Amino acid sequence: MSVAPQATSQERRYFWLLLLFAVVVIGAGIGLRDPWPSDEPRFTLAAKQMVESGDWLFPHRGAELYSDKPPMLMWTEAASYKLIGNWRIAFLLPSLLAALGTLLLVYDLGRRLWSRQAGLYAAAALLVSFQFVYQVKRAQIDPLVMFYITAANWGLLVHMLKGPNWRAFWFGCFCAGLGVITKGVGVLALFMLVPYVVAWRGGWDGVSRMGPGAWWRWPLGLVALLAAIALWLVPMLLGAKAHGSDPTYAGYVNDILFHQTAGRYSKSWDHHHSPFYYVPIVLFSWLPLSLTYPGTLPRWWQRLKAKDARILLPLGWIVLILVFFAIPKGKRDVYIMPALPMLALITGPFLHELLQKRWLRVAGLVFIGTMGAAMLGVGAAALIAHPKFATEFATARGFDDGGHALWWMFVAIGAVQLILIAALRMSRAVWAVCGGMAAMWLAWSLWAYPLLNDSSSAAGLMQDVRERVPANEELGLVAWKEQNLLMLDRPATDFGFTVPWHEQYVAAVKWQAQDPAHRWLFALDGVMEKCVDRSKAISLGHANRREWWLFKADAVIPGCTPGEDVDRVPANTAD
Structure with missing residues (x-):
């Protein structure tokens, strides 16, 4: 196996600048806000209850077990x-670390398969992509599962394209297993075998x-996959068995192992969309990386005709992922996000050439x-x-001044982006695009977070x-949301x-x-119906719509008892 040449001082400098840029853009705003709905309060509440109760095996949402996702x-x-x-x-720290880990894995794959320059371009392409930054600045499961799937892809690709490297293969299978106990879909990394x-x-x-x-080494990948899953599955099953007299734990096991996995895929109960739902995601949510498609598609085709496996394996895997998630009725944009790092990887080798093209620079400036x-x-x-729209938004958010500070943020972002275009022009269009995206994320994180947090x-x-x-009286929650219990503290x-x-x-x-003298009820307006005398109640105003x-x-x-028509049992939207 050939040894890669030592990095030049310029390459090292670019690498550390890229990493610094990632930490600043993704990390900006951490500490300035609390968890926001719909998913963040749910997971943070479960984590908080783990810390307070000492029960890390079975997540809770208030008094109930939370079985929608592994822990x-x-x-x-x-x-x-x-x-x-x-x-x-x-x-927010897990999402930040997952994002940085994903960027490093993409860089390293590009370096191993092509060159350090290709690795830097691939990581930079991922970092400027809208969906990547938007999701990793949120405390949801998807950044973490993206990291584990990318780590699994790293191990498989190193083995299959730069190997044999069985340790890398087993590591990749183990990471796929960690992806399974994160969201269930980590096993999709093994599609790379096709x-x-x-x-x-x-x-x-x-x-x-x-x-x-070496045939016997392949099944050890399955052992590594199952070993990772067993880190959670075995203690969970034993813990549920120890609660044998409590049927809620048996229900937890059944729900998380069957209903929330195979059931969610085969019989999706929410987020229904057409089979073409992901087409606009690939075109628009992956901007500005998707602007390169007119240049990368013919180059990929040329490499495929030349039988270049470095393109076939990641590209084939991306297609399989898109097809897999297009089949069920239930679809969300984040489902295909793990394909984005692999798209950036196979774009990286061509970016230096493409960025010299006038059409791409024009497209970037137009964007x-x-x-x-x-x-x-x-x-x-x-x-x-x-x-x-501005008045309604200000009213919903409780802004007495009409939300002027937030609208000035929009003005500032737009002005900075237009000034960058005027200053950098065609010759440095790539910096205008990167600077414009950075300005948007930094303003959103440092300006909007404090304004919108309450x-x-x-x-x-x-x-x-x-x-x-x-403090010496008790509070009960009716028709509550996760953020209510979390922020009550x-x-x-x-x-x-x-x-x-x-x-x-x-x-x-x-x-x-x-x-009655020491107990209060906190309730959603709709559930009270005509059963509460509002003249004797305290209106807390508008929050979370x-x-x-x-x-x-x-x-x-x-x-007085409210009718069943007031029921709006919250949908499980944390996918």
Whole structure:
């Protein structure tokens, strides 16, 4: 195997600049906001309850077991808190580390398969892609599962294209298993075996040849995969068995192993879309990387005709992923995000040449110019004309001044992007694009986070609750959302989360009646119906697009029960 030449001082400098740029752009804003719906409060609440209860094996959402997803993200958030002691930092730290790890893996693959320059271009292409940065600045499962799948792809590609390297192969299979206990789909990394078999049988250039005596090493990959899954599965099954008298644990096992995996794929119950749903995602959510398609598609085709396995394996895997997720009715844009690092990888070798093309530089300037003009136009219109959308947004967010500070942010982003175009022009269009994207993310993180945090996270709402309910009195939650319990930051009684709202109300009123002088109920406006005298209740205002109230037993109308039509059991949207 050939040894790669030592990196030049310029290559090392570019590498560290890229890493610094990634830390600044992705890490900006950490510590400035709390978890925002819909998914972030759910996972952070489960992590917080893990830390407080000491039960890290079975995630909880309030009093209920939470079986929608394996606990990997919750574990990493809880571990981050144990190290740092600050939830505002801890809940976003796993996504930051997953993003940096993914960028390093893409860089290293590009370096190994082509050159350090190709690796740098591939990592940079991933870093400027909209969906990548948008998702890794959020505390959801998808950045973590993307990292594990990319790590699995790294091991498989190193083995299949630069091998044989069985340790890398087993490492890749182990990471695929970690992806399984993160979101269930980590096993999709093994789809890489399909184009590998095609390349091996077809005699493609660059594919690793395994000797006939190595056949027994392949099944060890399955052992590595199962070993990673067993890190969670075995203790979980034993723990559930230890709770044999409690049927909720048996229900947890059945739900997470069957209903939330095969059931979610074969019988999707939400997010229904057409088979072509991912076409606009690939075209627009992957901007500005997708601007290179007119240049990369013919170059990929030429390399495929030349039987270059370095293109076939990642590209074939991307196609298989798109087909796999296009089959079920349920679709979300984040499902195909693990394909984005592999797209950046096979784009990297051609970017130096493509960035010299006038058409690509024009496309980049048009892209960033269109974004800048839109930002500037929306901000200026909101400040000057006060259109309906701006007024409604300000009202929903509780902005007394019409949200002027936020609209000025739009103006600032748009102005910076247009100034970059005017200053850098055609010759340095790539820097205009990178600078324009960075300006947008930095402004969003450092400007918008503090402005939107109280209304988005329910921090302001629950601060009001804490001030109104004396510390020596009790609080019950009805028709609550995860952010309510998370941001309350004090003990509270809930009556289930997936329990129908009218049943929660009935149980809550009974609970309150046991000590009416010292028990309060926090409830969503809709569930109260005509069963609460609002003149005796306290309106907490608008938060998370909902109206909330606080009341004691004297506001409850005796004998009144809300009808089942008030029920809006929250959908499980954390995919």
